[in-house]
Amino acid sequence: MRLLIVDDGHYVVEYMKHLLDWKTYGIDQIETTTNSLEARDMLNQRHIDILITDIRMPEVSGIDLLQHIHQHSLPTKVIILSGYSEFEYAQQGIRLGALDYLLKPVDKDDVEKAMSKAIKNIIKTRPVQPVTWENFDGLAYLLSLLGANETLKKEYEAYTEFLEDYRLCCFKMDGFTQEHEDDIKRAVGDKLDRLVWTAGTRLIAFVPEEIAGKLQTTLEHSVVSSPFSLTDRNMTRHIFYGFFLREDVHADDFMSTIPPFSSCNDWESARNIIKTYDRIHLRKQKIIFLVETISYVYLADKNRNASETADWIFNRIQDPDELWSTLFDRVNQIRNNKQMSIQTIVDKVQTYIEDHLSHALSLDELGKVAHLHPVYLSKLFKQETGENVSNYISRKRLEKASRLLQDSELRVNDIAQMVGYRKNQYFIQLFKVEYGVTPYQYRRNMIHQ
Known part of the structure; x- marks a missing residue:
């Protein structure tokens, strides 16, 4: 979802932008502007899910933006920022369809409540989204099923709903050829072929139950799992970890192992990942943690490599400590890249102070x-x-x-x-x-x- 924050005060915009971890609300794009005329154009040109706007601004006010949304039947949900002296304006905004208003100076708890209200309203009123397969990333979808990242989960929910009628089985085959891979992709069809991966010398797939038995019979060195439905997340995880990683996992294992970094920003996430792994002792918990770390790296690393990620998930994770040394370096690299930009800001401020x-x-x-x-x-x-x-x-x-x-x-x-x-x-x-x-x-x- 896309959020637009509008206020003629630059520092208010920056404060709001960094006030919450917006990803936990499913916000993956944040637009900001101090120019309300530009804000109106952005509402026209882009799909804005939620608008947080100051109520009184030069040229185009928050009320004007609300009226514009109403007149053009835009789906944007609006939260108003106002001062005590602008209470009448805020009431007018509510009458025009604003979901909530926040009094300046804005309190974090109030913003969280207003956002929860907006998200619930969007979910309730949003039409069923058509499923588009052109840019469907099968590996990211798999990680959305296995991990705890809420942004990723929300992004792929529509695909799970589309696939709810399928009963699938996990499939693996050692020593495959390109012909084998092509045959599997043809057999599963032009949608489920995104859930076919190569990892080193292994061919991995999620295949429909009705063809799983035939594949196992006709393809030497192939094995299939018990059937499951993708809509049953706990069962999907249970079968995945048992079939590919030889671990008997249940819902409680995820609650005790999944770390809190899934709701943090990138830099804080990296710090938490690095200091958490050494505290884990059981192989099962290490593997669950590493799958979550792989998900973090896959999302945070712009230069990600799908083949390498598949190799991590299906092969190298068998030795958690060995894979951790690789992921540790990758997480540190992401952290350092993020920290470099932060350090540049701090260095600039320190230099200014000393001068x-x-x-x-x-x-x-x-x-x-x-x-x-x-x-x-x-x-x-x-x-x-x-x-x-x-x-x-x-x-x-x-x-x-x-x-x-x-x-x-x-x-x-x-x-x-x-x-x-x-x-x-x-x-x-x-x-x-x-x-x-x-x-x-x-x-x-x-x-x-």
Whole structure:
């Protein structure tokens, strides 16, 4: 689903964009704009499932956008942002069909409730989506059945509903030829042929029950499983893990093993994956965890390789610790790529702070430097450095002050001004807390060393 966030305040947009893990609501695309005219065009040109909009904006207001949606019978669900003084506007918005309104400053819990309401409304009113097979990714579909990623599950739900009348069996064959692969794909048909994979020397497939027995009889070195329905997720998992990986798994095993990273953003997910594996001891739980990790890598890695992923799932996972060393490197690579962009932002803010220590240096000012909402920047900075922005600023100011006390003959009062302290006594107090002596004593001690 696609979400559009509109507010003429850049920092409000950034704050909203990073406030929730939108993927847990099935939002896989987020559009933002501070230009309400552009927002109206975006509503016309793209399918927007949910619009979160400020109610009062220049040129085109949130009410105008609501009226536009109503007049053009667009399916977009609307959540309004408003201030206390705009309550009458918010009521007007509700009358025009807005699902909910949120008072600024926006509370995270309120946004979560409003989004849950919007998603339920979409599910209730959405027409049955036609199933398109052109871009159907069979491997991603398999991972949507096996893993806990809600975004992937929602993306492929329509295919499961389409396939609900099929009773399928897992199929595997060692030592296959290209002719064998072609025969299997012809036998299963032009939709289920996406559920045929090659993994090293093995041919893997989900095949209809009615042809499974014949395949096993006619193809040497082939084996089929008991039949199951894809709509029964627990049974699908149970048969998959037993047939391919020789593990007896049940629903409780997934509840105790599937990690919390499926509801986190990419960078946090990578951190959680890396630190979780070493805590798992049973082979069965390691395999379940690695399937979830493979799903994460398959989604997060833009350069993913389907053949390599199939080899992980059907072959290399037999030795979980050996595969983990490979996945560890891949997850670390994804994490580092993500972290590099975050580190660039933090480096930029740190450089700005060190070059402007004489400024007041508010979070608002630093937010403009980073092009992020101040609250989000503060959280990001602490997450990356382990230090609050205010502590970092204070430490850098006092470090510069100590150098000036050593290397110059400037008066203490002038040094305090140069590092951003307007009140001399406050500077002296902070300096003494940090260095154990007053600036005067510090300078005298440095001279006599």
